[in-house]
Amino acid sequence: PKKLNIGSKDIISSLPEALSHHILSFLSTKEAALTSLLSKKWRYLFAFVPNLDFDDPLRMCADNLYHQEKTELHRSFIDFVDRVLGL
Structure with missing residues (x-):
């Protein structure tokens, strides 16, 4: 070939x-x-x-994550959405 x-x-x-x-x-x-x-x-x-599809990672994460980990994951997700929508 x-x-x-x-x-x-x-x-x-x-x-x-x-x-x-x-x-x-x-x-x-x-x-x-x-x-x-x-x-x-x-x-x-x-x-x-x-079509912008934003899946919140907290919906799919394990229940055994600590509150601080969930808060950091949520903040990271919000920052990502803000950056995308800010373009």
Whole structure:
């Protein structure tokens, strides 16, 4: 099989914006936000995803977490939501 040598070319950034939005629509808000690390073009793309789904991590965490751990987890979640909505 022939191998494709792409070198350091940024193929992701060359995707049409509509396709990038479509790809991001399949991801959770957190996963979509992580794509901002892929390239400069993708830095704020996740903010244009039509559905932002924020799952509160406290709904899924164990009941044996200490109050301070729950408070820190909740604060971290609130900060994440604020950063996303602030874009």
